[in-house]
Amino acid sequence: MTTASGVSPELASLLVHHAIDRRNAAYAAALDERRFDDWPAFFTEDGQYKVQARENFDRGLPLALIALESRGMMKDRVYGITQTIYHGPYYTRHIISPAQVLAEDNGVVHAQAHYAVFRTRPGDASEVYNVGRYIDQWVEQGGVLLLRARTCVYDSEMVLNSLIYPV
Amino acid sequence: MNAPQTLSRWPSTGSSRVPFWAYTDAQLHQRELDRIFYGPHWCYVGLEVEIPKVGDYKLSWVGARQVIMVRDRIAPKDRGIDHGIRVVENRCAHRGVRFCQSAMDGQVGNARSFVCPYHQWTYKLNGDLAGLPFKDGVKDGECANGQVHGGMPADFDLSQHGLTKLRVAVLHGLVFATFSDQAEPIEQYFGPNVMPWLDRIFQRPEGAAKLKLLGYNRQRIPGNWKLMMENIKDPYHPGLLHTWFVTFGLWRADQKSRMVMDEHGRHAVMVSRRNDGGENKAVTEGVTSFKANMTLNDMRRLDVVPEPWWTIADPSQPGQSITPTVTMITLFPSVILQQQVNSLSTRHIVPRGEGEFDFVWTHFGFEDDTPEMTQRRLRQANLFGPAGFVSADDGEVIEFSQDGFRQWTSDGKDTGATLCELGGTGTEMTEHMVTETLIRSMYAYWKKVMAV
Numbered sequence: 255m256t257t258a259s260g261v262s263p264e265l266a267s268l269l270v271h272h273a274i275d276r277r278n279a280a281y282a283a284a285l286d287e288r289r290f291d292d293w294p295a296f297f298t299e300d301g302q303y304k305v306q307a308r309e310n311f312d313r314g315l316p317l318a319l320i321a322l323e324s325r326g327m328m329k330d331r332v333y334g335i336t337q338t339i340y341h342g343p344y345y346t347r348h349i350i351s352p353a354q355v356l357a358e359d360n361g362v363v364h365a366q367a368h369y370a371v372f373r374t375r376p377g378d379a380s381e382v383y384n385v386g387r388y389i390d391q392w393v394e395q396g397g398v399l400l401l402r403a404r405t406c407v408y409d410s411e412m413v414l415n416s417l418i419y420p421v
Numbered sequence: 422m423n424a425p426q427t428l429s430r431w432p433s434t435g436s437s438r439v440p441f442w443a444y445t446d447a448q449l450h451q452r453e454l455d456r457i458f459y460g461p462h463w464c465y466v467g468l469e470v471e472i473p474k475v476g477d478y479k480l481s482w483v484g485a486r487q488v489i490m491v492r493d494r495i496a497p498k499d500r501g502i503d504h505g506i507r508v509v510e511n512r513c514a515h516r517g518v519r520f521c522q523s524a525m526d527g528q529v530g531n532a533r534s535f536v537c538p539y540h541q542w543t544y545k546l547n548g549d550l551a552g553l554p555f556k557d558g559v560k561d562g563e564c565a566n567g568q569v570h571g572g573m574p575a576d577f578d579l580s581q582h583g584l585t586k587l588r589v590a591v592l593h594g595l596v597f598a599t600f601s602d603q604a605e606p607i608e609q610y611f612g613p614n615v616m617p618w619l620d621r622i623f624q625r626p627e628g629a630a631k632l633k634l635l636g637y638n639r640q641r642i643p644g645n646w647k648l649m650m651e652n653i654k655d656p657y658h659p660g661l662l663h664t665w666f667v668t669f670g671l672w673r674a675d676q677k678s679r680m681v682m683d684e685h686g687r688h689a690v691m692v693s694r695r696n697d698g699g700e701n702k703a704v705t706e707g708v709t710s711f712k713a714n715m716t717l718n719d720m721r722r723l724d725v726v727p728e729p730w731w732t733i734a735d736p737s738q739p740g741q742s743i744t745p746t747v748t749m750i751t752l753f754p755s756v757i758l759q760q761q762v763n764s765l766s767t768r769h770i771v772p773r774g775e776g777e778f779d780f781v782w783t784h785f786g787f788e789d790d791t792p793e794m795t796q797r798r799l800r801q802a803n804l805f806g807p808a809g810f811v812s813a814d815d816g817e818v819i820e821f822s823q824d825g826f827r828q829w830t831s832d833g834k835d836t837g838a839t840l841c842e843l844g845g846t847g848t849e850m851t852e853h854m855v856t857e858t859l860i861r862s863m864y865a866y867w868k869k870v871m872a873v
Binding site: 305307309310312313314315316317318319320321322323324325326327329330333334337338339340341342411412413414415416417418 | 526529636664
């Protein structure tokens with residue numbers, strides 16, 4: 255994302271979009287390959303992660319399905335999904351659209367991307383699990399783009415029983 | 422195979438063995454809808470605070486029938502005696518269209534009147550039919566003598582063709598409705614044992630607490646609706662299934678607890694006071710979900726602050742007070758009211774056939790909460806709901822229960838039945854939680870209502 259001087263605005267924009275897309279691809283791979291311990295590292299130390307129903311988001315109601323306020327809380331969530339929350343295991347498959355950069359200010363890139371997550375349980379067919387958009391704030395730290403905030407606003411009006419792993 | 426003849430074969434005299442067909446028989450479920458959800462019981466439909474302005478409405482459910490909860494105008498003569506909340510069935514009296522739609526895009530539904538788009542039959546907010554096009558026919562424009570074509574019969578009476586109106590009761594800001602004329606007044610319906618626990622959450626010395634809506638979570642659980650009632654009448658499982666509860670002492674067998682119910686055994690309150698958690702070999706030894714060394718990386722998740730209203734005069738020990746940290750209230754048949762430390766919610770059960778139900782969580786706080794208290798309630802909400810550290814596994818276990826019931830066989834040895842005999846086979850109230858008495862009590866009532 256380091257913008258080289260002398261780069262045309264069009265090329266600079268392309269580089270930012272491409273950098274975010276690469277991070278989203280890595281994010282999806284970590285989750286879908288079930289490397290959950292890698293997941294908090296996509297965020298800054300005080301990163302915010304929310305999964306929130308669209309009806310709450312649109313009405314300004316603050317309740318979220320999952321609301322994590324630090325990497326520490328994300329690690330606690332990972333401990334929960336791997337050690338304490340009893341659940342039928344499942345594979346996920348994330349399909350993430352190209353990112354759309356909305357604004358850049360003071361080193362924060364505001365972007366969004368659409369996502370669909372499919373669920374496949376052992377012995378069962380794949381099903382559409384959770385569909386929505388990521389509303390993100392990306393910052394660069396140590397040469398890497400990290401999420402300062404990711405809100406997953408999902409359209410799906412019903413969670414198919416439970417939602418265990420991050421989306 | 423799940424034929425009605427099975428209905429008469431409840432396998433034993435008591436209610437401590439529940440046959441699997443009670444969860445899997447479609448015809449039996451239709452009888453449940455008729456006798457329970459549409460019978461003389463009050464069903465939860467929502468919170469008054471969800472529809473603050475005149476004309477505001479939301480769609481909800483009583484059993485499998487969709488209803489509209491709406492705030493109507495109050496006639497000046499009825500001020501002080503009419504709460505203004507109406508509940509009508511979402512089904513046009515003309516051709517049966519379920520015409521009213523949910524608001525979208527961040528709006529609360531609001532209507533001046535309800536109009537079915539098919540033939541524009543128009544209803545007042547209270548469900549009365551206000552009018553319909555061509556009721557008196559259409560004049561023939563070609564014809565000099567003004568002949569009228571069509572129209573409804575001369576004796577067509579608007580007052581006989583309104584929407585189905587339900588009886589409505591508003592208790593502490595919770596809205597209940599019933600299709601039945603027979604349901605007793607709401608305080609009587611919940612009864613004197615349960616009412617103090619409802620009062621505790623919502624009544625303040627200065628009057629009724631005003632609620633603040635925090636939002637919704639919705640999940641579709643592939644299990645019979647009664648399994649969710651059982652889950653919240655079952656104090657046995659939380660300290661075993663839920664690591665968070667046993668490890669952090671939010672709910673476990675060594676806590677001071679009380680199992681309360683109404684005289685019919687249909688409603689219940691699990692009352693308990695948390696302890697400090699940690700190791701107590703009597704309840705943690707051999708419990709694989711207990712994690713002695715588990716700590717949180719971010720302790721803000723368990724930032725619990727006691728609230729003044731937690732302490733009340735003990736309803737069953739005159740002269741003493743009681744300060745529970747958790748009350749789980751099951752109001753038969755359709756709602757669970759949760760206070761678990763600072764987290765408050767209603768959980769609405771909407772059955773979808775015998776093998777599935779929707780479970781709608783409405784989290785709330787109080788209007789006078791500080792921003793810190795609101796944040797605390799929201800943080801603790803992460804323990805509950807479809808993704809909750811605690812509640813997600815309840816939904817999962819219910820699904821697997823239903824899967825097991827579908828494999829039922831009637832072998833005459835009760836292996837086609839669940840067994841709930843912790844604490845015996847009786848249906849009494851207890852001062853501890855090592856019991857399944859509340860489940861047995863609900864089924865004793867259910868058996869009677871269902872005549873099985």
